[in-house]
Amino acid sequence: xxxxxxxxxxxxxxxxxxxxxxxxxLDFDKKIIVVDDGSLDDTFNVVKKxxxxxxxxxxxxxxxxxxxxxxxxxxxxxxxxxxIATIDAxxxxxxxxxxxxxxxxxxxxxxxxxxxxxxxxxxxxxxxLGNIFLSRxxxxxxxxxxxxxxxxxxxxxxxxxxxxxxxANDYFVETEMVANIGKNKLKxxxxxxxxxxxxxxxxxxFFDGIKIFFKxxxxxxx
Amino acid sequence: MIMGLQIIGIVFxxxxxxxxxxxxxxxxxxxxxxxxxxxxxxxFIFITLFPNIISEFSKNLGFIRVMxxxxxxxxxxxxxxxxxxxxxxxxxxxxxxxxxxxxxxTKSLKK
Numbered sequence: 001x002x003x004x005x006x007x008x009x010x011x012x013x014x015x016x017x018x019x020x021x022x023x024x025x026l027d028f029d030k031k032i033i034v035v036d037d038g039s040l041d042d043t044f045n046v047v048k049k050x051x052x053x054x055x056x057x058x059x060x061x062x063x064x065x066x067x068x069x070x071x072x073x074x075x076x077x078x079x080x081x082x083x084i085a086t087i088d089a090x091x092x093x094x095x096x097x098x099x100x101x102x103x104x105x106x107x108x109x110x111x112x113x114x115x116x117x118x119x120x121x122x123x124x125x126x127x128x129l130g131n132i133f134l135s136r137x138x139x140x141x142x143x144x145x146x147x148x149x150x151x152x153x154x155x156x157x158x159x160x161x162x163x164x165x166x167x168a169n170d171y172f173v174e175t176e177m178v179a180n181i182g183k184n185k186l187k188x189x190x191x192x193x194x195x196x197x198x199x200x201x202x203x204x205x206f207f208d209g210i211k212i213f214f215k216x217x218x219x220x221x222x
Numbered sequence: 223m224i225m226g227l228q229i230i231g232i233v234f235x236x237x238x239x240x241x242x243x244x245x246x247x248x249x250x251x252x253x254x255x256x257x258x259x260x261x262x263x264x265x266f267i268f269i270t271l272f273p274n275i276i277s278e279f280s281k282n283l284g285f286i287r288v289m290x291x292x293x294x295x296x297x298x299x300x301x302x303x304x305x306x307x308x309x310x311x312x313x314x315x316x317x318x319x320x321x322x323x324x325x326x327x328t329k330s331l332k333k
Binding site: 035055056057058059060061063067070071074075169 | 315318319322323325326327329330
C-alpha cells in the first residue's frame with residue numbers, strides 16, 4: 001500500500017529535521033510531503049537541503065493548518081497514494097507509531113485511525129482541559145467516540161478523502177475531520193500515543209479553543 | 223440658526239466629498255462611482271442643513287425627531303456595510319487560498 005505522509009509546517013526549522021529523519025526510516029512504500037505554510041524562519045531550506053526525497057511545497061503566505069493539509073492531500077492524491085497520514089512537524093507525535101496505526105487500519109479494515117494523545121500530566125493543563133471539553137462536545141454532537149478529537153496524527157484511506165474533506169483553514173480542521181467521520185458514518189479506530197510538548201506556546205491556544213467550540217456548534221447546524 | 227451638530231455633519235459631508243474626489247483623481251474610483259458618492263454626500267449636507275425636508279417623511283414612519291430617524295438609518299447602513307465587508311473578505315480569502323495553493327503545487331512540480 002502506498003502511503004503519503006503529510007507534514008504541515010509553520011516555523012519548525014528546529015523540530016522538523018528530527019521528525020523527517022524518523023519518518024524517512026520507516027519501512028513503507030511512502031512519499032513524504034512537507035507543506036511549508038508561509039514560514040518566517042528557514043523551515044523550507046532546512047528540509048530542501050537535508051532531504052532530497054521529500055516533496056516540499058511552500059505557501060507564499062501563511063494560510064493555516066487546514067489549508068496546508070489540503071494542499072498536501074491534493075498532491076498525495078495526484079501521486080496515487082492509497083493512504084494518507086497527517087503528522088505535526090513539531091515532533092509532538094512519535095513518527096515510529098505510524099506502522100502500528102497503518103496495521104490497525106488494514107487489519108480491521110477501517111477508514112480512519114487517529115493517534116489519540118494521553119491527557120496526562122505531560123500535557124499542559126489548559127490543553128488537557130480544553131481537549132477533554134472539545135472532544136466531549138464533538139463526540140456528543142456528531143455521535144463519535146474519540147478520546148482526542150484534536151489530534152493531528154491521523155491515517156485515512158484516500159478513497160474516503162471526499163467524505164472527510166474539510167473547509168477549515170485553521171486548527172478547526174481536526175474537529176471538522178472528526179465531525180465528517182461521524183456525519184458520514186466512517187469506520188474509525190484509535191491508538192494511544194505518547195506525546196512530547198516542545199513549546200507550550202505553539203499550537204492551539206485557549207482562544208483557539210473558544211473559536212473551535214463555536215465552530216463545532218456551527219458545524220452541527222450545517 | 224445652525225446647531226453644533228449640523229456644523230459637524232456639514233464638515234463631515236464636505237470632507238467625505240473631498241476624499242471621494244481624491245479617490246477619483248487617483249483613478250481608484252470610476253466616473254459612475256464618483257458621481258454616485260458625490261450625490262450622496264451632497265444630499266447628506268443638504269439634509270444636515272435643512273432637516274425639515276425629511277421631517278414629514280420621518281413622522282410618517284413614526285419618528286418624532288428627524289435625528290432619531292437619521293440615527294436609525296445610520297445603524298442600518300453600518301449593519302449593511304459590515305455584512306458586505308464580511309462577504310467580500312470571505313470571497314477574497316477563498317481566492318487567495320486558491321492562488322497560493324496552485325502556486326505552491328506548480329512550483330513543486332516544476333522541480
